Amino acid sequence: MGKGNQNTSSNEGNHSVKQHTWQEITQHDKRQDKWIVIDNEVYDITEWSKRHPGGSKVISHYAGQDATHAFHAFHSDISIPKKYLKAIHKGSIQANNIKTAAIDTDFQDLRETVNKMGMFKPSYTFYTLNLLHVVVLDVLAYFVLRYFGTGWLPLITSLIFTVIVQIQSAYLAHDFGHTSVFGTKYKIDDFMERICLGFMKGASAKWWNHMHFQHHAKPNVLNKDPDTRLDALFVVGDVMPAQIAEKKKNSMPYDWQHRYFPIIGPPFLFPVYFLYALNRHIYTRREYLDFFFSICYWSRFFYLYGSVLGFGTALAFQVVMRMFESSWFTWVSQSNHIPMKIEEDDAKPWLRLQLNATCNVQPSFFNDWFTGHLDFQIEHHLFPTMPRHNLYKIAPIVKSLCEKHNLSYQVKPLFQSFTDIIKSLKRSGGLWKKAYDRFHGPDSTSVENNNTSE
Known part of the structure; x- marks a missing residue:
């Protein structure tokens, strides 16, 4: 690097x-x-x-x-x-x-600069403390129920601890998946990613990498970034709505998507789509190691929580926990991308590609923890292998380079970044409605005839 x-x-x-x-x-x-x-x-x-x-x-x-x-x-x-x-x-x-575009040369110089600054060197103290707080909360989540009973207060307390454990495990797995901690030489990151995703969450590291690396390679690029393949339920950006409107006569009421997104999007991404997709990947790709770690998670969960709550209540606990975890993850991850440009691939330079698709959230101690340092999404996308605790250090340099090349470097308050998701969905839904009426409304025949003649 x-x-x-x-x-x-x-x-x-x-x-x-x-x-x-x-x-x-x-x-x-x-x-x-x-x-x-x-x-x-x-x-x-x-x-x-x-x-x-x-x-x-x-x-x-x-x-x-x-x-x-x-x-x-x-x-x-x-x-x-x-x-x-x-x-x-x-x-x-x-x-x-x-x-020899100036923007590429300048970004190359930036990469060399941050490397000389030691920004790719991890703090093992930072990651040890992060892992420790996950383990401690995981233990507390179980012992609260074991020693204080299964009343509402212990149950809610345990649920809160478990949701935090799941999210923070995902953030750690994200770092290990990018080889930000130990690097690629000894494959320790690979093993730790499986621990954090498989043993701690029951997920598949291979599936996550398969999806997430594509997202980083071509963020917000239609037909390449998996995170834009949403047309079963949503349309995003300015280009996709017209494409879907032209192709589909019987489709979702996308002009209402800003209303139904909070209900069917964040709460059900993990317990429905992710659960199906990751297990399908494990089965079709024969990812036996991921299967082993996933079985370890489910065996551990039902052995511990089933013995305290009973199987049915433990299963309900798992579903509710996943819904809260899913909501947390979805609002955070999509706040940096859905409101940004979403378009076809035109081979943009790396710096311009990432800035078009990402924005930052105003940093604070809470926001760093709550987002897993993805409040510095711009810097993370430019340097995905950089340990997240160093991202804030290079932000001023990145911002300066963006100003030089007249690139928008957006930083928003956390709540605004969430509301911008809804505003963006409303805008895209409106674009779909206009295009849908144009292609399939009462006057659509003339449109079709013009397209045919062309």
Whole structure:
């Protein structure tokens, strides 16, 4: 990380390397023909993407594009992926085709600066204390019921502790998943992510990484970011509403989505969609290790809580807990993205791509804890492997670079970031309604005829 635009292949001094133009490279963006560019070197990832540790889709989303900054952002130690690049090397970019955009050069300089500042070095004290407070609350959640009975006060107290444990475990798993703590060399992060997601939550680390890495690679990009695949219930942004209106005659009343989102969105994301999706991933991908940790969680939960509450009440406790956890997670995670631009992929530079899709929340001790430091979402998206306790330190530098390139660096109060979700959904729902009436209303015949003639 932070080694700048050093050549990632071993072809320095090799003057026989084939030269390619960008016009040629952009043609290799098909499912069975995928090239990417890293540090002006061209690589054929068609077959390699199937074995890519981060998943085939996350790397394939850059087919036909420059993946330099994404490559450095995702790999805390580039010496590991460098081992695989030589075998798939196709050549270099022609000298007169090399892109030297100021925004890319400045971001490269920023990456080198924050690396020299030691911003990628974790505080093991910070992570130890975070893990400790999760473990302590997890123990207290059970012993409150064991020693104070199952009345309303102990039950609610235990529920609150359990919700906090689940959310804070997810935040820790998020850090471990990004290899922000121990790095990739010894795979300790990988093991700890499975502990935090599997043993503590009953979830699948592999499924989460599969989805989350795509989101980071192309945030708010339609058909690439999984978080934008919401049209079963919602439309978002300015582009998606018209697309859905044109394709679907029988669809959700999206113009009401700002009203039904708080009811069916946040409370049911975890206990319904996530529960189905992660278990489907475990089954279809044969993720046996994730299955083992998931079984450990459910066995532990029903052994402990079932013995105190009984199976039926323990199950109800689990459902209610998941609904509160889901609401907490959804409001926090979507407040940084849904109100931002959501559009088709046009190969934006890394800095512009991330700033278009993310915003920050005003920091405070509570907001840091409540959001898992995702109140610094901009900095996290620019440097996903950076330990979260260092994000606030680089925020002024990032803001300065954004001002230089006339990029909007948005920072909102926490409550406003939540209300902006509703405002954004209302706006998108209104756009869908106008487009729907245009395509399928009384005057839609003339519209269809015009489209046909075109």
